[in-house]
Amino acid sequence: MEPEPKTGPYPTGRCVSDVNARVPVAHRGEFEPLELGPLKVWPPVILAPMAGVTNLPFRAICREYGAGLFLSEMITARGFLLGNRLSVLLASSDPSESPRSVQVYGSDPKDLGEMVRALVDEGVDHLDINFGCPVPKVTRSGNGSAVPVKPRLMARLLASMVRNAGEVPVTVKMRKGIDEDLITYMEGGRVAQEEGVSAVGLHGRTASQLYSGVADWNCIGELKASLQIPVLGNGDIWESWDALRMMRQTGCDGVIVGRGCLGRPWLFRELADVFDGNTPNDPPNLNEIVGIMEDHARRLCGFFGEAMGMRQMRKWVAWYTKGFTGSAGLRSGLRHLDHQEQLRPLFDGVDLMEFFPRRALRVGRAKGSKQQRVKLPDGFLENRADDTPPRGPHTLAEIEEWERSLQGG
Numbered sequence: 001m002e003p004e005p006k007t008g009p010y011p012t013g014r015c016v017s018d019v020n021a022r023v024p025v026a027h028r029g030e031f032e033p034l035e036l037g038p039l040k041v042w043p044p045v046i047l048a049p050m051a052g053v054t055n056l057p058f059r060a061i062c063r064e065y066g067a068g069l070f071l072s073e074m075i076t077a078r079g080f081l082l083g084n085r086l087s088v089l090l091a092s093s094d095p096s097e098s099p100r101s102v103q104v105y106g107s108d109p110k111d112l113g114e115m116v117r118a119l120v121d122e123g124v125d126h127l128d129i130n131f132g133c134p135v136p137k138v139t140r141s142g143n144g145s146a147v148p149v150k151p152r153l154m155a156r157l158l159a160s161m162v163r164n165a166g167e168v169p170v171t172v173k174m175r176k177g178i179d180e181d182l183i184t185y186m187e188g189g190r191v192a193q194e195e196g197v198s199a200v201g202l203h204g205r206t207a208s209q210l211y212s213g214v215a216d217w218n219c220i221g222e223l224k225a226s227l228q229i230p231v232l233g234n235g236d237i238w239e240s241w242d243a244l245r246m247m248r249q250t251g252c253d254g255v256i257v258g259r260g261c262l263g264r265p266w267l268f269r270e271l272a273d274v275f276d277g278n279t280p281n282d283p284p285n286l287n288e289i290v291g292i293m294e295d296h297a298r299r300l301c302g303f304f305g306e307a308m309g310m311r312q313m314r315k316w317v318a319w320y321t322k323g324f325t326g327s328a329g330l331r332s333g334l335r336h337l338d339h340q341e342q343l344r345p346l347f348d349g350v351d352l353m354e355f356f357p358r359r360a361l362r363v364g365r366a367k368g369s370k371q372q373r374v375k376l377p378d379g380f381l382e383n384r385a386d387d388t389p390p391r392g393p394h395t396l397a398e399i400e401e402w403e404r405s406l407q408g409g
């Protein structure tokens with residue numbers, strides 16, 4: 001294979017990986033807007049909820065590139081209701097954010113209902129619940145991805161949300177199951193539909209797989225075939241073309257885009273293009289990306305304050321520069337990135353005309369390739385018909401500790 005030029009046009013004329021080299025853009029009428037209650041979403045694309053990532057500043061950047069729905073990271077219902085500073089900040093919005101989508105996290109039907117009501121009163125347009133979190137301390141108490149193991153509990157939590165949401169659509173985000181021996185998505189989808197949920201998002205991995213390997217898109221197709229409500233496919237949308245392939249292959253009604261947009265918010269412009277039948281422009285070069293990073297840093301500092309904003313920015317710089325020549329050398333400087341003005345000097349002596357490296361298109365920028373044995377509470381599987389809410393982070397101190405640990409990403 002010819003070495004890829006670092007600057008100048010791509011040999012193919014466009015920045016696309018081999019697997020997608022021949023995927024045609026959408027033809028007119030091929031896909032419909034995604035309908036979630038009164039919302040019509042075009043393109044049918046949702047920014048995945050990601051803790052430590054999809055805060056208001058990043059959602060705003062993504063929205064400026066494209067269109068669709070842009071979900072907040074998961075907000076702990078109990079933290080929000082107790083007025084925990086970080087929970088309230090992460091749930092906050094501004095008038096330019098429309099439609100506004102919030103993902104809630106919790107296992108007490110009363111808390112969930114109260115949080116939903118408060119958000120609806122604030123004018124939220126869409127609510128999602130996280131039934132996919134695989135973090136050990138979450139599943140160990142029967143929360144997150146453990147919930148769909150207990151269909152009656154799942155039904156009870158959803159009923160409380162849907163009842164309190166009124167006209168505002170509620171969606172569910174879940175995984176295939178706990179592991180290959182305990183697959184729950186078909187039953188989870190049925191429960192969600194019965195409880196009046198507007199759509200189900202399915203990440204084609206088990207909790208045991210975490211983020212490793214290749215997502216299974218077949219399960220998305222199977223779920224789609226079994227439900228009347230829309231199904232949103234999630235897992236491995238690295239390029240806009242993957243979204244088209246996933247929708248064509250599975251028949252799903254929309255896609256949820258996670259790690260592919262970390263340090264690549266222009267992916268939403270590319271998604272809007274291919275769904276509108278246009279071939280996307282190439283991604284920005286390093287010089288433009290440094291400008292995007294400066295803007296991102298400014299917004300994070302405005303939202304979190306400079307100390308926390310720049311701490312968060314360190315991981316973003318690593319993500320934005322992934323695959324560029326010399327990106328590994330930048331890492332040591334990131335530990336001392338405390339002020340916005342320190343950002344551009346990191347690139348002194350770097351060739352800013354370098355094009356976005358094609359090899360960086362399909363690499364995970366967060367979470368790695370580990371797998372795990374999922375921890376469930378003792379005796380959890382013995383009574384799957386039980387609908388008793390599990391205990392989650394409850395006191396303010398527990399919630400603060402929990403949310404701080406998530407901000408690491």
Ligand SMILES: Cc1cc2nc3c(=O)[nH]c(=O)nc-3n(C[C@H](O)[C@H](O)[C@H](O)COP(=O)(O)O)c2cc1C
Nearest residue numbers: 048049050051074130203235236237257258259409
């Ligand atoms: C840093 C990070 C944080 C995440 N936080 C959440 C979360 O708060 N809520 C949730 O439902 N999923 C969360 N996820 C999972 C993503 O929403 C998504 O399901 C997953 O990354 C698979 O999609 P992908 O292959 O496009 O990345 C997180 C993923 C990452 C990488």
